[in-house]
Amino acid sequence: MYLLRHALNRRFSSLRSTGHNIRPKNCHRRFKFAAFSAISGSLGALTYLLYNQYSSLGNNELSQGHFTSYRISNKHIIDENHFLMELTPLIDQKINLWKLLGSEKMWSVQVKQPQIMVVRNYTPLPLIFNKATGAIELLKDGQFAGGKLLFYLKSYEHGEVARWLQQMQENEIVELRGPYIEYELPKLERESKRSRDFLLTAIDEEIQEEKYKFQPFDIAMYTAGTGIVTALQLMLTESPFRGTIDLFHSCKDFTELGPLMPLILKLERYKRLRLHLFESSHEPSRELRLTRMLKETSTPFPYQGSVVFREMTYNNVRPVLALVCGPDSFISSIASPKLSPYQGPVGGILEKKGWTSDNLFKLS
Numbered sequence: 001m002y003l004l005r006h007a008l009n010r011r012f013s014s015l016r017s018t019g020h021n022i023r024p025k026n027c028h029r030r031f032k033f034a035a036f037s038a039i040s041g042s043l044g045a046l047t048y049l050l051y052n053q054y055s056s057l058g059n060n061e062l063s064q065g066h067f068t069s070y071r072i073s074n075k076h077i078i079d080e081n082h083f084l085m086e087l088t089p090l091i092d093q094k095i096n097l098w099k100l101l102g103s104e105k106m107w108s109v110q111v112k113q114p115q116i117m118v119v120r121n122y123t124p125l126p127l128i129f130n131k132a133t134g135a136i137e138l139l140k141d142g143q144f145a146g147g148k149l150l151f152y153l154k155s156y157e158h159g160e161v162a163r164w165l166q167q168m169q170e171n172e173i174v175e176l177r178g179p180y181i182e183y184e185l186p187k188l189e190r191e192s193k194r195s196r197d198f199l200l201t202a203i204d205e206e207i208q209e210e211k212y213k214f215q216p217f218d219i220a221m222y223t224a225g226t227g228i229v230t231a232l233q234l235m236l237t238e239s240p241f242r243g244t245i246d247l248f249h250s251c252k253d254f255t256e257l258g259p260l261m262p263l264i265l266k267l268e269r270y271k272r273l274r275l276h277l278f279e280s281s282h283e284p285s286r287e288l289r290l291t292r293m294l295k296e297t298s299t300p301f302p303y304q305g306s307v308v309f310r311e312m313t314y315n316n317v318r319p320v321l322a323l324v325c326g327p328d329s330f331i332s333s334i335a336s337p338k339l340s341p342y343q344g345p346v347g348g349i350l351e352k353k354g355w356t357s358d359n360l361f362k363l364s
């Protein structure tokens, strides 16, 4: 108020002092009062509206500042350690986080284990369960199902939170906070929207040639176990990221991905990703797996950024960034240990292929 009054006073006093005062004095005072009242009134209304909107959003919307309650609305057991879990907020969300965060931001939420008061991060996917068919379905553009989130989870024998989640039943309540952004890809503002329609149909359609405005941003991604969800989030989100993922996925067996498997294979058929699979059940020697990974790993390419895209002149993936996501031992073999909160040195397979701290990032 003081600043507003001060500003009005300054404005009127400057008019007075420069001789631009065109009204008689009491008329001027009435005008000053009316202007002041009108502006104060508008500001008051705006503040009220914002407060109203904020307070009604504030309590129920997912936020880093407080926990929001979600009901386990569906659970799909894949095997004794892997499962999918769909969470539905008790009160519908107003904000479409998929739209807000886009495909440039890799994000997670934290789930609270109330007995031991610890939180763990989990990466949501834009998928929901179809109650009638039991199948998982992709959220269409603009849809966010009132804020439902679907997670791919693994429980560990000595793990506290994932094991607790695995034992929980449908309709039980868990508390979430977030979102937390793990990494952000560069955004080319005027890049065209990329379609995901092929993921919404059961039949394979003809593959359309990719049309970008600028050069595609290909990524090499090294994931282990549930780390693959980070790559899936990028590729399944509305207007998916603009490039191809050279995906090196390590797991015990590909089948542990359950209903996510056909989605991944479809993404590969439509050249959204190139899959290099390393299954310890089929290729037991760790040494041999790492040797093959080294052989199949690309060297980094320079990013052409805003150079206008004309047509795909090459067949290969040309990664400009490498992301590594998995347990510590996995990150160490691929790129040397991550010394959280720092990135640590660059080593392992990626260093041998010429990747450096300029184009490599180890996710947590």
Ligand SMILES: Cc1cc2nc3c(=O)[nH]c(=O)nc-3n(C[C@H](O)[C@H](O)[C@H](O)COP(=O)(O)OP(=O)(O)OC[C@H]3O[C@@H](n4cnc5c(N)ncnc54)[C@H](O)[C@@H]3O)c2cc1C
Pocket (backbone or CB within 6 Å): 108, 120, 121, 122, 123, 124, 151, 152, 153, 154, 155, 156, 157, 158, 159, 160, 161, 162, 163, 182, 226, 229, 326, 327, 364
């Ligand atoms: C940003 C981010 C996103 C994540 N997203 C997901 C996700 O979508 N799905 C998911 O399942 N997990 C995800 N995680 C991992 C998750 O946060 C937990 O670390 C995991 O569920 C284990 O927690 P816990 O409390 O059960 O086990 P903890 O009590 O933390 O660990 C106990 C023991 O379990 C074993 N263990 C724990 N984690 C691993 C591992 N990764 N590999 C091998 N052994 C392990 C070890 O023996 C460890 O000593 C994510 C982590 C981060 C940081």
